[in-house]
Amino acid sequence: MTNVEELVKQQAEIHGHKRESLMPILQAVIRSERFLSEEAMVAIAKELDISTADVYGTASFYTFMDTKPKGKNIIRVCKTITCHMKGKDAVIGALEDLLKIKLGDNTSDGKFSLLQANCLGWCHKGPVMLINDEVYPEVTPQSAVEVIQEYLKQK
Amino acid sequence: MENKIKKVDLIFEKVDYLEVLERSFKRTQDEIILDVIDSGLRGRGGAGFPTGLKWKFAKNEEADQKYVICNADEGEPGTFKDREILTQVPEKVLGGMALCGKATGASEGYIYLRGEYNFLLPSLYAAIDKFHAQMKELNFDFTIRIKSGSGAYVCGEETALMESMEGKRGEPRNKPPFPTTSGYLGKPTSINNVETLVFALMIAKEGPNQFKDMGTFDSRGSKVFSVSGDTPKAGIYELELGMSLEDFVNEFGDGDTKAVQIGGASGFCVARKHFKETVIGFEGIPTGGSMMLFNSTRSMYNILNDYLEFFEEESCGQCTPCRVGCQQLLKGIEAVKKGIKPPSYLDELQKLSETMKIASKCGLGQSAPNPFNSIINNFREEIIY
Ligand SMILES: Cc1cc2nc3c(=O)[nH]c(=O)nc-3n(C[C@H](O)[C@H](O)[C@H](O)COP(=O)(O)O)c2cc1C
Ligand code: SF4
Ligand code: FES
Numbered sequence: 329m330t331n332v333e334e335l336v337k338q339q340a341e342i343h344g345h346k347r348e349s350l351m352p353i354l355q356a357v358i359r360s361e362r363f364l365s366e367e368a369m370v371a372i373a374k375e376l377d378i379s380t381a382d383v384y385g386t387a388s389f390y391t392f393m394d395t396k397p398k399g400k401n402i403i404r405v406c407k408t409i410t411c412h413m414k415g416k417d418a419v420i421g422a423l424e425d426l427l428k429i430k431l432g433d434n435t436s437d438g439k440f441s442l443l444q445a446n447c448l449g450w451c452h453k454g455p456v457m458l459i460n461d462e463v464y465p466e467v468t469p470q471s472a473v474e475v476i477q478e479y480l481k482q483k
Numbered sequence: 484m485e486n487k488i489k490k491v492d493l494i495f496e497k498v499d500y501l502e503v504l505e506r507s508f509k510r511t512q513d514e515i516i517l518d519v520i521d522s523g524l525r526g527r528g529g530a531g532f533p534t535g536l537k538w539k540f541a542k543n544e545e546a547d548q549k550y551v552i553c554n555a556d557e558g559e560p561g562t563f564k565d566r567e568i569l570t571q572v573p574e575k576v577l578g579g580m581a582l583c584g585k586a587t588g589a590s591e592g593y594i595y596l597r598g599e600y601n602f603l604l605p606s607l608y609a610a611i612d613k614f615h616a617q618m619k620e621l622n623f624d625f626t627i628r629i630k631s632g633s634g635a636y637v638c639g640e641e642t643a644l645m646e647s648m649e650g651k652r653g654e655p656r657n658k659p660p661f662p663t664t665s666g667y668l669g670k671p672t673s674i675n676n677v678e679t680l681v682f683a684l685m686i687a688k689e690g691p692n693q694f695k696d697m698g699t700f701d702s703r704g705s706k707v708f709s710v711s712g713d714t715p716k717a718g719i720y721e722l723e724l725g726m727s728l729e730d731f732v733n734e735f736g737d738g739d740t741k742a743v744q745i746g747g748a749s750g751f752c753v754a755r756k757h758f759k760e761t762v763i764g765f766e767g768i769p770t771g772g773s774m775m776l777f778n779s780t781r782s783m784y785n786i787l788n789d790y791l792e793f794f795e796e797e798s799c800g801q802c803t804p805c806r807v808g809c810q811q812l813l814k815g816i817e818a819v820k821k822g823i824k825p826p827s828y829l830d831e832l833q834k835l836s837e838t839m840k841i842a843s844k845c846g847l848g849q850s851a852p853n854p855f856n857s858i859i860n861n862f863r864e865e866i867i868y
Contacts, residue, residue: 346650350651351650445634449600451560451711452719
């Protein structure tokens, strides 16, 4: 059994084999792998006894469930109005320069994906970015770069 | 309407919620519900349905299982108060859920927490563990679990939320049947906003009159506001309902406020000349709490463009008026701005938005026309030139 199959099996043990278990299992795979591979979706379909198309159809509905490979750390910069007004474009520009990628891309070492997101619920402290589940409110281009540099130091 | 800004402290006040629950568990379901009805509390998630009535409908259903759901999907741009409530007083949210459980006869509760708030999970689980132990001591059979979202604004719509909880695409259902009849897994379900549940607990604590005596006839009580944009006082404030927008702007504006978007992207934009006669509340412009202020340096075109992009991305695509309508409104203002279409094209788009209001299946497509029409009507020149 591959690692992903192992993970899916273990998550199905925890959350159950019912349809209502699908979201938590998908979310656990995302947490560990950052995206849903075909292998993962096939394994989930088998555990829950539903079709792979159904698993894909559900996953593809949700913004945070990518079916294409993503970096180990997913950076999401809020692009909604108040963060826009407070300078999210400059933050994204600084991160693009630092990581040498364009918005929407992954770094070639697989460490980062740089994405935008809709309102993250910190509008009084924009611009704000999310790295995986971690929130960074009131970032400047410089402080955002420093945050990423900290992540770069970790292995 | 001459009501000035009045700050209130009910939501974030630390209270002995266990004492409130212990007392409430000894009362009848009808007694609890009557107090909530009498207080005049209306839902704080946006739609403003009377909370006590919702609980009564759920209570009156016969079923082997009923559910309570706390809607913590908070996706409306400009809203961030539920996050703060869940951070500061999670125990009061859980208490409100248990109260609803007692009132409606439900023994299971769920919090649907947006994925963007996953960082709250450890503290919420800790609060829930403690809460379960306390309920055991009170001999009250009620368990709370958390379901996480994964980045979809439409899942805040109550039936889409239930679809998502059931492991499906978050596509809104047809109503009726309403969730109080057939909700999560087809069982009677009362779904309430985070803030609503805390107010219900406070009403159980204080009796209905304290709440009822605040605000106006249509908008009783207070409300937590999320204030953002061009303001020196961005943040979260609990205020008595029924104030005029002018009073609000005097308190929170930066001296140069040209427009306020009330109720988030799906709400209404009010221009300076209308601040005085605009009441913030159900008799005027209701809000789930979002108040975004814009000063004269801001382009209303950019603001409208941002809102329409938001709807175009977040539309679930299930029904045509919304899926195609949101795209066309966005493309349309871009075309007018670039001079590809004449200014009169805005009138065509406004007709389309009327169709969206009538023919869309859920609140998303029905309310996307709100910012569109209110911005076009107030700032037409800015959209064209
Ligand atoms: C597109 C859309 C998004 C919504 N998002 C939320 C939300 O994030 N939180 C919320 O409490 N209600 C939201 N609502 C309203 C819910 O459908 C529902 O009315 C509310 O949760 C009921 O609780 P209340 O009566 O306490 O307000 C949304 C509605 C629509 C149409
Ligand atoms: S109105 Fe929009 S969001 Fe609502 S069901 Fe129709 S397409 Fe989906
Ligand atoms: S607009 Fe960026 S967090 Fe709300």
